[in-house]
Amino acid sequence: MALLEVHNLSKTFGEGDLAVQAVREASFAVEAGEVAALLGPSGSGKSTLLLCLSLIELPSSGTIAIGGRMAWRNGRAQVEARRYRRENIGFVFQGHNLIPFLTAQENVALAMQLNGVGKREAARRARELLAYLEVAQRADTLPATLSGGERQRIAIGRALANEPPIVFADEPTAALDTERGRKVMELLRRVAREKRSAVIVVTHDHRMIEGFDSVYVMNDGLLARQR
Protein backbone atom coordinates (compact mmCIF):
# COMPACT_ATOMS: atom_id res chain seq x y z
CA MET A 1 0.00 0.00 0.00
CA ALA A 2 1.31 3.47 -0.94
CA LEU A 3 1.99 5.90 1.87
CA LEU A 4 0.24 8.78 0.11
CA GLU A 5 -2.63 8.08 -2.29
CA VAL A 6 -4.39 10.80 -4.21
CA HIS A 7 -7.33 10.16 -6.55
CA ASN A 8 -8.99 12.58 -8.95
CA LEU A 9 -8.10 15.58 -6.83
CA SER A 10 -9.39 18.88 -8.22
CA LYS A 11 -9.36 22.44 -6.99
CA THR A 12 -11.45 25.18 -8.57
CA PHE A 13 -11.29 28.84 -7.53
CA GLY A 14 -14.33 31.04 -8.22
CA GLU A 15 -17.61 30.10 -9.86
CA GLY A 16 -19.35 30.18 -13.23
CA ASP A 17 -17.53 32.01 -16.02
CA LEU A 18 -14.89 33.23 -13.58
CA ALA A 19 -14.02 29.73 -12.34
CA VAL A 20 -10.36 28.76 -12.58
CA GLN A 21 -9.48 25.08 -12.28
CA ALA A 22 -6.05 25.14 -10.65
CA VAL A 23 -5.77 21.35 -10.23
CA ARG A 24 -7.57 18.93 -12.56
CA GLU A 25 -8.26 15.41 -11.37
CA ALA A 26 -4.75 14.70 -10.16
CA SER A 27 -4.05 11.10 -9.22
CA PHE A 28 -0.77 9.72 -7.93
CA ALA A 29 0.76 7.63 -5.18
CA VAL A 30 4.05 7.89 -3.27
CA GLU A 31 5.64 5.05 -1.36
CA ALA A 32 7.51 5.23 1.97
CA GLY A 33 11.15 6.11 1.30
CA GLU A 34 10.36 7.50 -2.13
CA VAL A 35 11.53 10.94 -3.25
CA ALA A 36 9.18 12.44 -5.83
CA ALA A 37 9.71 15.60 -7.84
CA LEU A 38 6.85 17.86 -8.86
CA LEU A 39 7.95 20.03 -11.76
CA GLY A 40 6.17 22.71 -13.69
CA PRO A 41 6.28 26.37 -14.62
CA SER A 42 5.06 29.13 -12.33
CA GLY A 43 1.27 29.19 -12.09
CA SER A 44 0.90 25.59 -13.24
CA GLY A 45 -0.80 24.56 -9.97
CA LYS A 46 2.12 22.90 -8.09
CA SER A 47 1.75 25.03 -4.94
CA THR A 48 -2.05 24.71 -5.02
CA LEU A 49 -1.69 20.92 -5.15
CA LEU A 50 0.65 21.08 -2.13
CA LEU A 51 -1.80 23.34 -0.24
CA CYS A 52 -4.65 20.92 -1.02
CA LEU A 53 -2.62 17.93 0.16
CA SER A 54 -1.94 19.85 3.42
CA LEU A 55 -5.63 20.79 3.77
CA ILE A 56 -4.67 24.47 3.84
CA GLU A 57 -6.73 24.89 0.67
CA LEU A 58 -9.73 22.58 0.66
CA PRO A 59 -9.97 20.44 -2.48
CA SER A 60 -13.13 20.76 -4.60
CA SER A 61 -13.28 17.02 -5.19
CA GLY A 62 -11.26 13.80 -4.99
CA THR A 63 -9.70 11.84 -2.14
CA ILE A 64 -6.48 11.99 -0.10
CA ALA A 65 -5.33 9.08 2.04
CA ILE A 66 -2.22 8.78 4.16
CA GLY A 67 -1.11 5.34 5.33
CA GLY A 68 -4.49 3.97 4.26
CA ARG A 69 -6.36 6.49 6.41
CA MET A 70 -8.69 8.84 4.56
CA ALA A 71 -7.95 12.52 5.15
CA TRP A 72 -10.25 14.01 2.50
CA ARG A 73 -13.26 12.43 0.85
CA ASN A 74 -16.66 13.47 -0.49
CA GLY A 75 -15.81 17.15 -0.35
CA ARG A 76 -14.98 17.18 3.36
CA ALA A 77 -12.07 16.66 5.72
CA GLN A 78 -12.06 13.39 7.63
CA VAL A 79 -9.55 14.78 10.13
CA GLU A 80 -8.88 18.05 12.01
CA ALA A 81 -6.67 20.01 9.59
CA ARG A 82 -4.01 21.36 11.99
CA ARG A 83 -3.65 18.08 13.83
CA TYR A 84 -3.42 16.29 10.49
CA ARG A 85 -0.56 18.60 9.48
CA ARG A 86 1.18 18.29 12.86
CA GLU A 87 1.13 14.52 12.82
CA ASN A 88 1.53 13.70 9.13
CA ILE A 89 3.34 16.44 7.27
CA GLY A 90 6.67 18.14 7.57
CA PHE A 91 7.21 21.33 5.57
CA VAL A 92 10.41 22.69 4.08
CA PHE A 93 9.99 26.09 2.48
CA GLN A 94 11.96 27.95 -0.16
CA GLY A 95 12.68 30.73 2.34
CA HIS A 96 13.20 28.24 5.23
CA ASN A 97 10.62 30.20 7.33
CA LEU A 98 12.31 29.53 10.63
CA ILE A 99 10.81 31.42 13.58
CA PRO A 100 13.31 34.31 13.79
CA PHE A 101 13.20 34.72 17.56
CA LEU A 102 13.93 31.04 18.31
CA THR A 103 17.33 29.35 18.16
CA ALA A 104 17.93 26.48 15.75
CA GLN A 105 17.27 23.94 18.50
CA GLU A 106 14.15 25.78 19.71
CA ASN A 107 12.75 25.87 16.17
CA VAL A 108 12.99 22.09 15.96
CA ALA A 109 11.81 21.52 19.54
CA LEU A 110 8.79 23.80 19.03
CA ALA A 111 7.35 21.47 16.39
CA MET A 112 7.73 18.57 18.84
CA GLN A 113 6.20 20.48 21.74
CA LEU A 114 3.22 21.43 19.57
CA ASN A 115 2.72 17.69 19.10
CA GLY A 116 2.66 17.07 22.85
CA VAL A 117 6.30 16.19 23.56
CA GLY A 118 7.59 17.52 26.91
CA LYS A 119 10.02 20.44 27.02
CA ARG A 120 13.14 18.50 28.13
CA GLU A 121 12.45 15.55 25.87
CA ALA A 122 11.84 17.90 22.93
CA ALA A 123 15.13 19.71 23.60
CA ARG A 124 17.04 16.40 23.77
CA ARG A 125 15.48 15.03 20.59
CA ALA A 126 15.99 18.33 18.78
CA ARG A 127 19.74 18.19 19.57
CA GLU A 128 19.89 14.61 18.30
CA LEU A 129 18.11 15.59 15.11
CA LEU A 130 20.44 18.53 14.55
CA ALA A 131 23.39 16.20 15.06
CA TYR A 132 21.89 13.85 12.47
CA LEU A 133 21.62 16.80 10.07
CA GLU A 134 25.23 17.79 10.93
CA VAL A 135 24.37 21.23 12.35
CA ALA A 136 24.55 20.39 16.08
CA GLN A 137 27.20 23.07 16.59
CA ARG A 138 24.67 25.73 15.51
CA ALA A 139 21.95 24.58 17.92
CA ASP A 140 21.95 27.74 20.02
CA THR A 141 22.20 30.16 17.14
CA LEU A 142 19.41 32.41 15.91
CA PRO A 143 18.42 31.96 12.23
CA ALA A 144 19.59 35.44 11.29
CA THR A 145 23.22 34.46 11.90
CA LEU A 146 23.08 31.12 10.05
CA SER A 147 24.12 30.56 6.44
CA GLY A 148 21.45 29.73 3.81
CA GLY A 149 22.43 26.06 3.75
CA GLU A 150 22.41 25.82 7.56
CA ARG A 151 18.97 27.42 7.73
CA GLN A 152 17.62 24.92 5.22
CA ARG A 153 19.06 22.04 7.27
CA ILE A 154 17.40 23.42 10.41
CA ALA A 155 14.15 23.74 8.43
CA ILE A 156 14.49 20.09 7.41
CA GLY A 157 15.09 19.26 11.07
CA ARG A 158 11.86 21.02 12.00
CA ALA A 159 10.01 19.18 9.20
CA LEU A 160 11.27 15.86 10.59
CA ALA A 161 10.67 16.76 14.25
CA ASN A 162 7.57 14.61 14.62
CA GLU A 163 8.80 11.91 12.25
CA PRO A 164 6.01 12.62 9.79
CA PRO A 165 5.26 10.05 7.08
CA ILE A 166 5.33 12.79 4.45
CA VAL A 167 7.65 15.74 3.85
CA PHE A 168 6.66 18.52 1.45
CA ALA A 169 9.55 20.62 0.24
CA ASP A 170 8.52 23.70 -1.71
CA GLU A 171 11.46 24.93 -3.82
CA PRO A 172 13.97 24.00 -1.08
CA THR A 173 17.00 24.78 -3.25
CA ALA A 174 15.80 27.92 -5.01
CA ALA A 175 17.60 30.28 -2.66
CA LEU A 176 20.82 28.24 -2.58
CA ASP A 177 23.81 27.99 -4.89
CA THR A 178 24.33 24.74 -6.83
CA GLU A 179 26.63 23.14 -4.30
CA ARG A 180 24.43 23.92 -1.28
CA GLY A 181 21.32 22.95 -3.27
CA ARG A 182 22.88 19.59 -4.12
CA LYS A 183 23.71 18.96 -0.47
CA VAL A 184 20.16 19.77 0.62
CA MET A 185 18.76 17.37 -2.00
CA GLU A 186 21.17 14.66 -0.83
CA LEU A 187 19.96 15.24 2.70
CA LEU A 188 16.31 14.91 1.68
CA ARG A 189 17.07 11.66 -0.13
CA ARG A 190 18.92 10.39 2.95
CA VAL A 191 15.96 11.34 5.14
CA ALA A 192 13.56 9.46 2.86
CA ARG A 193 15.79 6.40 2.84
CA GLU A 194 16.63 6.26 6.53
CA LYS A 195 13.41 7.62 8.07
CA ARG A 196 11.12 5.90 5.57
CA SER A 197 9.31 9.13 4.79
CA ALA A 198 7.78 10.02 1.45
CA VAL A 199 9.38 13.24 0.26
CA ILE A 200 7.65 15.37 -2.38
CA VAL A 201 9.79 18.17 -3.71
CA VAL A 202 8.19 20.98 -5.69
CA THR A 203 10.81 22.51 -7.93
CA HIS A 204 11.44 24.02 -11.30
CA ASP A 205 15.16 23.67 -10.74
CA HIS A 206 16.15 21.22 -13.46
CA ARG A 207 19.69 21.04 -12.04
CA MET A 208 18.27 18.93 -9.24
CA ILE A 209 16.17 16.53 -11.28
CA GLU A 210 18.65 13.64 -11.10
CA GLY A 211 18.23 11.31 -8.17
CA PHE A 212 14.44 11.48 -7.81
CA ASP A 213 12.62 8.17 -7.68
CA SER A 214 9.67 9.60 -9.59
CA VAL A 215 9.06 12.83 -11.47
CA TYR A 216 5.66 14.42 -12.03
CA VAL A 217 5.05 17.43 -14.26
CA MET A 218 2.20 19.88 -13.93
CA ASN A 219 0.88 22.05 -16.70
CA ASP A 220 -2.29 24.15 -16.45
CA GLY A 221 -3.44 22.07 -13.51
CA LEU A 222 -2.92 18.73 -15.23
CA LEU A 223 -0.54 16.28 -13.56
CA ALA A 224 1.40 13.77 -15.60
CA ARG A 225 4.04 11.26 -14.55
CA GLN A 226 7.21 11.75 -16.52
CA ARG A 227 9.28 9.05 -14.90
Added chain:
Amino acid sequence: MDLALKDIRRHVGKFIATIIGVGMLLAIVLVMNGIYRGNIFDGIWLIENTAADLWVVEQGRGGPFNESSRMPADAYKSVAAAPGVARASPFISYAAQRALAGASQQFTIIGYEVFGGLGGPGRLVAGRAIQAPHWEAVADARLGLSLNDAFRLGSHSYTVVGLTRGAVDPAGNPVVYLSLPDAQEVLYQQDSHALVAARAANAKRLDRAGFGTAEAAKILPLLAGSTATVNAVLVQVTTGHDVHEVRSHIERWLHFSAYTAEEERELMLEGRLKKMSAVLGLFRSLLVVVSIVIIALIVYVLTIEKIRPIATLKLIGAPNRVIVRMILEQSLALTLGSFAVAYLLMSLVRERFPRTLILLPEEIAITFAVMLAGGVLASFMAIWHALRTPPALALGG
Protein backbone atom coordinates in the same frame (compact mmCIF):
# COMPACT_ATOMS: atom_id res chain seq x y z
CA MET B 1 7.66 27.04 24.99
CA ASP B 2 7.08 30.65 25.90
CA LEU B 3 7.11 32.26 22.47
CA ALA B 4 6.27 35.74 23.84
CA LEU B 5 9.31 35.84 26.11
CA LYS B 6 11.55 34.42 23.38
CA ASP B 7 10.41 37.19 21.04
CA ILE B 8 10.93 39.83 23.74
CA ARG B 9 14.41 38.42 24.42
CA ARG B 10 15.32 38.92 20.77
CA HIS B 11 14.03 42.51 20.70
CA VAL B 12 14.92 43.36 24.27
CA GLY B 13 16.24 46.86 23.52
CA LYS B 14 13.19 47.81 21.51
CA PHE B 15 10.91 46.32 24.13
CA ILE B 16 12.58 48.22 26.98
CA ALA B 17 12.41 51.48 25.00
CA THR B 18 8.69 50.87 24.40
CA ILE B 19 8.11 50.08 28.07
CA ILE B 20 9.89 53.27 29.14
CA GLY B 21 7.82 55.32 26.67
CA VAL B 22 4.49 53.86 27.72
CA GLY B 23 5.65 53.91 31.35
CA MET B 24 6.20 57.66 31.17
CA LEU B 25 2.68 58.09 29.87
CA LEU B 26 1.30 55.90 32.65
CA ALA B 27 3.39 57.88 35.15
CA ILE B 28 1.43 60.95 34.04
CA VAL B 29 -1.79 59.00 34.70
CA LEU B 30 -0.58 58.15 38.22
CA VAL B 31 0.58 61.72 38.85
CA MET B 32 -2.81 63.01 37.66
CA ASN B 33 -4.45 60.60 40.10
CA GLY B 34 -2.14 61.96 42.79
CA ILE B 35 -2.93 65.57 41.90
CA TYR B 36 -6.67 64.77 41.86
CA ARG B 37 -6.55 63.31 45.37
CA GLY B 38 -3.99 65.89 46.50
CA ASN B 39 -6.29 68.66 45.33
CA ILE B 40 -9.06 67.31 47.55
CA PHE B 41 -6.63 66.67 50.40
CA ASP B 42 -5.23 70.22 50.26
CA GLY B 43 -8.69 71.70 49.83
CA ILE B 44 -9.92 70.34 53.13
CA TRP B 45 -6.64 70.14 55.05
CA LEU B 46 -7.26 73.26 57.12
CA ILE B 47 -10.81 72.16 57.91
CA GLU B 48 -9.72 68.64 58.87
CA ASN B 49 -6.81 69.92 60.94
CA THR B 50 -8.69 72.55 62.88
CA ALA B 51 -10.43 71.10 65.89
CA ALA B 52 -13.56 73.19 65.30
CA ASP B 53 -17.09 71.80 65.49
CA LEU B 54 -18.54 74.95 63.95
CA TRP B 55 -17.24 77.62 61.56
CA VAL B 56 -19.08 80.89 62.23
CA VAL B 57 -18.85 83.51 59.47
CA GLU B 58 -20.49 86.74 58.35
CA GLN B 59 -24.19 86.20 57.69
CA GLY B 60 -25.05 84.84 54.27
CA ARG B 61 -21.41 84.13 53.41
CA GLY B 62 -20.19 80.73 52.25
CA GLY B 63 -17.41 80.22 54.76
CA PRO B 64 -14.04 81.88 55.15
CA PHE B 65 -12.37 79.96 52.29
CA ASN B 66 -14.99 80.02 49.52
CA GLU B 67 -16.09 83.61 50.04
CA SER B 68 -14.71 86.59 51.96
CA SER B 69 -16.19 87.04 55.40
CA ARG B 70 -15.59 89.97 57.77
CA MET B 71 -16.76 90.00 61.34
CA PRO B 72 -15.95 92.27 64.28
CA ALA B 73 -12.98 90.95 66.20
CA ASP B 74 -15.00 90.76 69.41
CA ALA B 75 -17.75 88.69 67.76
CA TYR B 76 -16.14 85.63 69.31
CA LYS B 77 -17.19 86.89 72.75
CA SER B 78 -20.91 86.84 71.93
CA VAL B 79 -20.47 83.43 70.22
CA ALA B 80 -18.68 82.12 73.31
CA ALA B 81 -21.67 83.17 75.40
CA ALA B 82 -24.10 81.09 73.33
CA PRO B 83 -25.47 77.97 75.08
CA GLY B 84 -23.52 74.80 74.29
CA VAL B 85 -20.32 76.62 73.24
CA ALA B 86 -17.25 75.33 75.09
CA ARG B 87 -14.73 77.50 73.27
CA ALA B 88 -14.89 80.22 70.61
CA SER B 89 -11.79 81.67 68.94
CA PRO B 90 -11.25 84.40 66.36
CA PHE B 91 -9.64 83.26 63.11
CA ILE B 92 -8.15 85.14 60.21
CA SER B 93 -6.77 83.74 56.97
CA TYR B 94 -5.53 85.46 53.82
CA ALA B 95 -3.23 84.79 50.89
CA ALA B 96 0.06 86.62 50.60
CA GLN B 97 2.84 86.86 48.04
CA ARG B 98 6.05 87.97 49.71
CA ALA B 99 9.77 87.33 49.63
CA LEU B 100 10.59 84.49 52.00
CA ALA B 101 13.81 82.46 52.24
CA GLY B 102 15.24 84.41 49.33
CA ALA B 103 12.39 83.88 46.90
CA SER B 104 9.04 85.42 46.18
CA GLN B 105 6.54 82.86 47.43
CA GLN B 106 2.80 82.51 47.66
CA PHE B 107 1.53 81.37 51.03
CA THR B 108 -1.37 81.86 53.41
CA ILE B 109 -1.14 83.71 56.70
CA ILE B 110 -3.33 82.36 59.46
CA GLY B 111 -3.90 84.47 62.55
CA TYR B 112 -5.26 82.80 65.66
CA GLU B 113 -5.54 83.34 69.38
CA VAL B 114 -2.20 81.92 70.50
CA PHE B 115 -3.11 81.55 74.16
CA GLY B 116 -5.44 78.57 74.06
CA GLY B 117 -7.41 79.50 70.97
CA LEU B 118 -8.51 77.21 68.11
CA GLY B 119 -7.10 77.27 64.57
CA GLY B 120 -3.41 77.07 65.37
CA PRO B 121 -0.86 74.65 63.90
CA GLY B 122 -1.42 71.03 64.74
CA ARG B 123 1.55 68.70 64.88
CA LEU B 124 4.92 70.42 64.66
CA VAL B 125 7.91 68.65 63.14
CA ALA B 126 10.37 70.98 64.86
CA GLY B 127 10.41 73.74 67.47
CA ARG B 128 7.44 74.86 69.52
CA ALA B 129 4.13 76.65 69.18
CA ILE B 130 3.88 80.47 69.37
CA GLN B 131 4.18 81.51 73.02
CA ALA B 132 4.50 85.29 72.71
CA PRO B 133 1.78 87.72 71.61
CA HIS B 134 4.06 89.24 68.95
CA TRP B 135 6.86 88.62 66.44
CA GLU B 136 6.82 84.85 66.53
CA ALA B 137 5.74 82.58 63.69
CA VAL B 138 5.24 78.93 62.88
CA ALA B 139 5.92 78.19 59.20
CA ASP B 140 5.57 75.19 56.95
CA ALA B 141 8.85 73.53 55.98
CA ARG B 142 7.96 73.87 52.26
CA LEU B 143 8.66 77.59 52.50
CA GLY B 144 12.34 76.81 52.99
CA LEU B 145 12.57 78.50 56.37
CA SER B 146 14.45 76.97 59.30
CA LEU B 147 14.01 77.33 63.04
CA ASN B 148 15.17 80.74 64.34
CA ASP B 149 15.14 82.21 60.84
CA ALA B 150 13.82 85.75 60.81
CA PHE B 151 11.70 87.11 57.98
CA ARG B 152 10.05 90.41 57.38
CA LEU B 153 6.32 90.99 56.86
CA GLY B 154 5.36 94.66 56.64
CA SER B 155 7.13 96.74 59.27
CA HIS B 156 8.14 93.90 61.55
CA SER B 157 10.46 90.98 61.61
CA TYR B 158 9.16 87.58 62.73
CA THR B 159 11.18 84.66 64.10
CA VAL B 160 10.37 81.10 63.15
CA VAL B 161 9.85 79.20 66.41
CA GLY B 162 8.16 76.10 64.98
CA LEU B 163 7.89 74.15 61.72
CA THR B 164 5.01 72.15 60.29
CA ARG B 165 5.12 69.73 57.36
CA GLY B 166 2.25 69.64 54.90
CA ALA B 167 0.23 72.51 56.38
CA VAL B 168 -1.47 73.96 53.31
CA ASP B 169 -4.30 76.28 52.38
CA PRO B 170 -7.09 75.07 50.07
CA ALA B 171 -5.00 76.06 47.02
CA GLY B 172 -2.12 73.90 48.20
CA ASN B 173 0.08 76.81 49.26
CA PRO B 174 2.06 76.50 52.50
CA VAL B 175 0.85 78.24 55.65
CA VAL B 176 2.47 80.73 58.05
CA TYR B 177 0.84 80.97 61.49
CA LEU B 178 0.98 84.30 63.36
CA SER B 179 -0.71 85.58 66.46
CA LEU B 180 -4.06 87.22 65.69
CA PRO B 181 -2.91 90.84 66.26
CA ASP B 182 0.20 90.29 64.15
CA ALA B 183 -1.84 88.76 61.33
CA GLN B 184 -4.29 91.67 61.46
CA GLU B 185 -1.48 94.17 61.38
CA VAL B 186 0.17 92.52 58.36
CA LEU B 187 -3.20 92.38 56.60
CA TYR B 188 -4.30 95.94 57.21
CA GLN B 189 -0.97 97.70 57.32
CA GLN B 190 -0.84 100.60 54.87
CA ASP B 191 1.96 102.68 53.54
CA SER B 192 2.42 105.85 55.65
CA HIS B 193 2.12 108.06 52.56
CA ALA B 194 -1.20 106.40 51.70
CA LEU B 195 -2.43 106.99 55.27
CA VAL B 196 -1.48 110.69 55.11
CA ALA B 197 -3.23 111.05 51.75
CA ALA B 198 -6.40 109.35 53.03
CA ARG B 199 -6.44 111.56 56.14
CA ALA B 200 -6.03 114.71 53.99
CA ALA B 201 -8.91 113.61 51.74
CA ASN B 202 -11.15 113.00 54.76
CA ALA B 203 -10.21 116.40 56.26
CA LYS B 204 -11.13 118.08 52.97
CA ARG B 205 -14.53 116.34 52.91
CA LEU B 206 -15.21 117.43 56.53
CA ASP B 207 -14.18 120.96 55.70
CA ARG B 208 -16.57 121.03 52.73
CA ALA B 209 -19.33 119.72 55.00
CA GLY B 210 -18.80 122.75 57.32
CA PHE B 211 -16.98 121.12 60.23
CA GLY B 212 -14.47 123.33 62.00
CA THR B 213 -10.84 122.34 62.51
CA ALA B 214 -11.35 121.31 66.14
CA GLU B 215 -14.38 119.16 65.32
CA ALA B 216 -12.65 117.61 62.32
CA ALA B 217 -9.66 116.66 64.49
CA LYS B 218 -12.03 114.72 66.78
CA ILE B 219 -13.92 113.04 63.92
CA LEU B 220 -10.94 112.08 61.69
CA PRO B 221 -9.72 109.06 63.76
CA LEU B 222 -13.27 107.66 63.63
CA LEU B 223 -13.24 107.70 59.83
CA ALA B 224 -10.16 105.48 59.59
CA GLY B 225 -11.10 101.91 58.57
CA SER B 226 -11.27 99.48 61.45
CA THR B 227 -8.59 96.78 61.55
CA ALA B 228 -10.30 94.96 64.37
CA THR B 229 -11.97 92.37 62.14
CA VAL B 230 -11.65 88.63 61.71
CA ASN B 231 -12.81 86.19 58.98
CA ALA B 232 -14.43 83.59 61.17
CA VAL B 233 -15.01 82.39 64.69
CA LEU B 234 -14.14 78.79 65.41
CA VAL B 235 -16.34 77.00 67.90
CA GLN B 236 -15.94 73.90 70.01
CA VAL B 237 -19.24 72.58 71.31
CA THR B 238 -19.59 71.38 74.89
CA THR B 239 -19.76 67.60 75.15
CA GLY B 240 -23.36 66.46 75.22
CA HIS B 241 -24.71 69.41 73.25
CA ASP B 242 -26.07 68.98 69.75
CA VAL B 243 -23.92 70.88 67.29
CA HIS B 244 -26.97 71.63 65.10
CA GLU B 245 -28.83 73.23 67.97
CA VAL B 246 -25.81 75.39 68.80
CA ARG B 247 -25.57 76.36 65.14
CA SER B 248 -29.29 77.29 65.04
CA HIS B 249 -28.92 79.44 68.15
CA ILE B 250 -25.93 81.34 66.73
CA GLU B 251 -27.66 81.92 63.38
CA ARG B 252 -30.99 83.00 64.94
CA TRP B 253 -29.75 85.21 67.77
CA LEU B 254 -26.34 86.44 66.66
CA HIS B 255 -27.12 86.88 62.94
CA PHE B 256 -24.10 85.01 61.68
CA SER B 257 -23.90 82.01 59.38
CA ALA B 258 -22.48 78.84 60.89
CA TYR B 259 -21.36 75.60 59.32
CA THR B 260 -20.52 72.31 60.94
CA ALA B 261 -17.09 70.89 60.07
CA GLU B 262 -18.82 68.42 57.73
CA GLU B 263 -20.78 71.21 56.01
CA GLU B 264 -17.64 73.31 55.69
CA ARG B 265 -15.95 70.32 54.08
CA GLU B 266 -18.87 69.88 51.67
CA LEU B 267 -18.75 73.59 50.82
CA MET B 268 -15.14 73.15 49.74
CA LEU B 269 -15.72 69.93 47.81
CA GLU B 270 -18.86 71.14 46.07
CA GLY B 271 -17.61 74.69 45.63
CA ARG B 272 -14.11 75.55 44.61
CA LEU B 273 -12.83 71.97 44.32
CA LYS B 274 -15.63 70.55 42.19
CA LYS B 275 -14.63 71.97 38.81
CA MET B 276 -10.94 71.43 39.37
CA SER B 277 -11.60 67.82 40.37
CA ALA B 278 -13.86 67.32 37.34
CA VAL B 279 -11.16 68.65 34.99
CA LEU B 280 -8.48 66.47 36.59
CA GLY B 281 -10.82 63.47 36.48
CA LEU B 282 -11.47 64.06 32.79
CA PHE B 283 -7.77 64.38 32.04
CA ARG B 284 -6.85 61.19 33.84
CA SER B 285 -9.65 59.28 32.09
CA LEU B 286 -8.43 60.58 28.72
CA LEU B 287 -4.85 59.64 29.58
CA VAL B 288 -5.92 56.10 30.50
CA VAL B 289 -7.75 55.78 27.15
CA VAL B 290 -4.77 57.21 25.25
CA SER B 291 -2.40 54.80 27.06
CA ILE B 292 -4.59 51.81 26.18
CA VAL B 293 -4.82 52.94 22.54
CA ILE B 294 -1.02 53.28 22.40
CA ILE B 295 -0.54 49.84 23.93
CA ALA B 296 -3.07 48.45 21.42
CA LEU B 297 -1.15 50.00 18.51
CA ILE B 298 2.22 48.77 19.81
CA VAL B 299 0.90 45.22 20.32
CA TYR B 300 -0.69 45.38 16.85
CA VAL B 301 2.59 46.49 15.25
CA LEU B 302 4.55 43.81 17.17
CA THR B 303 2.07 41.23 15.85
CA ILE B 304 2.18 42.51 12.26
CA GLU B 305 5.99 42.27 12.38
CA LYS B 306 5.55 38.58 13.27
CA ILE B 307 2.79 37.78 10.81
CA ARG B 308 4.91 35.43 8.68
CA PRO B 309 6.17 33.44 11.70
CA ILE B 310 2.53 33.29 12.86
CA ALA B 311 1.52 31.89 9.45
CA THR B 312 4.37 29.36 9.75
CA LEU B 313 3.14 28.36 13.21
CA LYS B 314 -0.33 27.76 11.79
CA LEU B 315 1.11 25.81 8.88
CA ILE B 316 3.10 23.46 11.11
CA GLY B 317 -0.07 22.86 13.08
CA ALA B 318 0.11 25.22 16.08
CA PRO B 319 -3.36 25.55 17.63
CA ASN B 320 -4.87 29.05 17.90
CA ARG B 321 -4.35 29.10 21.67
CA VAL B 322 -0.55 29.09 21.17
CA ILE B 323 -0.80 32.20 18.98
CA VAL B 324 -3.36 33.94 21.23
CA ARG B 325 -1.21 33.22 24.28
CA MET B 326 1.88 34.68 22.61
CA ILE B 327 0.09 37.97 21.76
CA LEU B 328 -1.68 38.21 25.13
CA GLU B 329 1.53 37.58 27.06
CA GLN B 330 3.35 40.29 25.15
CA SER B 331 0.52 42.71 25.76
CA LEU B 332 0.50 41.89 29.47
CA ALA B 333 4.30 42.09 29.69
CA LEU B 334 4.12 45.51 28.06
CA THR B 335 1.39 46.67 30.42
CA LEU B 336 3.04 45.27 33.57
CA GLY B 337 6.48 46.56 32.62
CA SER B 338 5.10 49.99 31.77
CA PHE B 339 3.17 50.16 35.02
CA ALA B 340 6.29 49.22 37.00
CA VAL B 341 8.27 51.97 35.21
CA ALA B 342 5.40 54.41 35.84
CA TYR B 343 5.31 53.55 39.55
CA LEU B 344 9.08 53.95 39.83
CA LEU B 345 9.05 57.32 38.03
CA MET B 346 6.16 58.54 40.12
CA SER B 347 7.93 57.48 43.35
CA LEU B 348 11.03 59.39 42.23
CA VAL B 349 9.20 62.66 41.49
CA ARG B 350 6.71 62.42 44.35
CA GLU B 351 8.75 64.25 46.99
CA ARG B 352 9.94 66.96 44.62
CA PHE B 353 6.59 67.55 42.96
CA PRO B 354 5.42 71.14 43.45
CA ARG B 355 1.91 70.04 44.45
CA THR B 356 0.68 67.57 47.01
CA LEU B 357 0.43 64.08 45.49
CA ILE B 358 -1.81 61.66 47.35
CA LEU B 359 -1.62 58.09 46.14
CA LEU B 360 -4.14 55.81 47.74
CA PRO B 361 -3.20 52.11 47.52
CA GLU B 362 -6.73 51.21 46.43
CA GLU B 363 -6.62 53.83 43.68
CA ILE B 364 -3.25 52.54 42.45
CA ALA B 365 -4.73 49.03 42.48
CA ILE B 366 -7.78 50.20 40.50
CA THR B 367 -5.60 52.01 37.95
CA PHE B 368 -3.46 48.87 37.67
CA ALA B 369 -6.57 46.70 37.16
CA VAL B 370 -7.95 49.11 34.54
CA MET B 371 -4.62 49.11 32.68
CA LEU B 372 -4.39 45.32 32.91
CA ALA B 373 -7.92 44.93 31.51
CA GLY B 374 -7.06 47.58 28.92
CA GLY B 375 -3.92 45.64 27.99
CA VAL B 376 -5.99 42.50 27.39
CA LEU B 377 -8.55 44.48 25.37
CA ALA B 378 -5.74 46.17 23.47
CA SER B 379 -4.48 42.81 22.23
CA PHE B 380 -7.84 41.82 20.71
CA MET B 381 -7.23 43.68 17.44
CA ALA B 382 -3.84 41.97 17.04
CA ILE B 383 -5.32 38.56 17.95
CA TRP B 384 -8.11 39.05 15.43
CA HIS B 385 -5.58 39.87 12.72
CA ALA B 386 -3.33 36.92 13.65
CA LEU B 387 -6.19 34.42 13.64
CA ARG B 388 -7.30 35.60 10.21
CA THR B 389 -3.81 35.15 8.76
CA PRO B 390 -3.87 32.25 6.30
CA PRO B 391 -1.19 29.58 6.85
CA ALA B 392 -0.52 29.73 3.11
CA LEU B 393 1.17 33.09 3.74
CA ALA B 394 4.15 31.10 5.02
CA LEU B 395 4.50 29.52 1.59
CA GLY B 396 4.56 32.94 0.00
CA GLY B 397 1.22 32.35 -1.70
